[in-house]
Amino acid sequence: MVKQITEDIYSIGVPLSGNPLKELNSYWIRGTQRDLLIDTGFRCRECEDALREGLKELGSGSSRLDIITTHLHSDHTGLCQRIAGKDSKIYISKTDFTIMKDHLFGDGSHLRHQRYIREGFPKDLLEYADSINPASEMAIESPEGNFCYIGDQDKIEIGDHILTAVSTPGHTPGHMMFWMEQPGIMFTGDHILFDISPNITAWNGVEDSLGNYLDSLRAAGTYPVTLALPGHRKEGDYHQRLRDLTAHHHRRLDEVIQILSQTPGMNAYDITGLMRWKIRARNWDDFPPVQKFFAVGECLAHLDHLVKQGKVICDKGNHIWTYELSGQAPH
Template identity: 25%
Template sequence: MTLPPKPWPTGHCEDIEPLIRRILAPNGSPFTFTGTQTYLIGTQEELVVLDPGPDHADHVDALIAAIGQARVVAVVCTHTHRDHSPAAKLLSSHFDAPIIGCAALTIQSDEPRADAPFDQDYAPDRVLEDGDSITGDGWTLTAVSTPGHTSNHLCYALEESGALFTGDHVMGWSTSVVAPPDGNMADYLASLDKLYQRDDRIYYPAHGPAITKPRQLVRGMMGHRRQRERQILRLLAEEPRVLPEMVPLMYKGLKEQLYPAAGQSVTAHLLDLERRGEVIRSGDLWQTTS
């Protein structure tokens, strides 16, 4: 999806539907589309702040102005990438509200660490498990565990409206990057299937437009990942290859600045195929087992 023309409506509080408002952070990039979308969920009297976004003064000021005198029941995060959770600490302090939602991220791996993009200062007062809820006057927000993009990723269902807030698991402009060692392709596909089994009316992602045909999109996303998997197996069946050789062959026309992100998802596929015994590696060289 191409970027819409500027100016983007950063700092503007948009009424999306009853119980839902949205404010765009000024952090647009090739990796975040027009920026991170923070959602105010609830009423003018009582609400939660979902994905408070980056620690950017203009964005935090816009959130504080939009919240006004409402009681903030909680500041809620889908996951702890630095474009999603750093402002939680500031809003929690300003409104004397707890930080509730995903767990803090702890990577247990011997692989090179990939947590530089994560918010190391995130400290939740309460961690939600799958099916746990936060309630207010006339609204209920329920956590849906969706690991894959990150191991701590949660989506949230607004029970009264049929809306699902999908963070980075399902986005309105691009497929999600799955970056090992924390990102896991098998978990990501299982989480997509979990959402496919649900009957949510609409998805509100952290980046990009709302998704009005969610099951159709999720089905296409699962098919896209299986297509990438088959593409990898075809390339390796021709000859053993190293990752930097595979990315430009798989992503025709992709800007080189995005090769590292694409390479992370290819690595996630390779690790999943290795776990299933379909590929093996010798140093940096990958090949099929058949």
């Protein structure tokens, strides 16, 4: 469904069937010589049909389209090569492109799985979760194409508008928001969502994903945003949401400390099972395997942050890593 936001900005709803996110908000900006599309959806027939139909309704198409991807996840990048024309530019941060290439066509996924097994995730369950997670099958087809790196504060001119890239690492290490100073619009990608919390997970080679995310929330608060356009679901109060998300993660950190104060020496998989989650499952054993994978990643991001702060100690002396409070953590 196409929805007009301003004279030159429209959203195209791209369905994500079977996914808890339900739909991607793809944004189209009218230019003079070329138009701009922000995020594309999964590489699958349903998403492609919806996106092409929306572009057709707007009088646009591949031949005059450039594409921005806010971050590497396949619900945002999957269709970018199919939708792009031969002269299209596909903008992405160098950090996220490198990780995406490594995970899809290198050994990034293997290295991540090695850590999850050390964190107590059962190997058979991890392999099963990976086999039924459609994200990699609906990702980009190859690392080749008209990809263009974009960095913090780089600018893209589109018609009468200027988009400024805003580096917001956290949800992914190279996540970008895009700021349109006139009329005060921020395209937030998945950095800020309003009725669900963005997943913050542990990444290979990143010491403190959650710390990066909290820093990015603080930096995002310096922009005088009048309208925030998220990657999923509905819009909301931008500055209030920044405060809410910050408070949410501090509550999560306190929750992990409380769990470890009661039962020291636990692995991350078991800690995750004692955390509170908004999901339709009776208990941790009933969690769908893919949701267990995401939940453990979220737990790891909080544990990594507490380790970085010196409040938690990770014992890597055995095959399965365990955690306990340090003397600096409140009991």
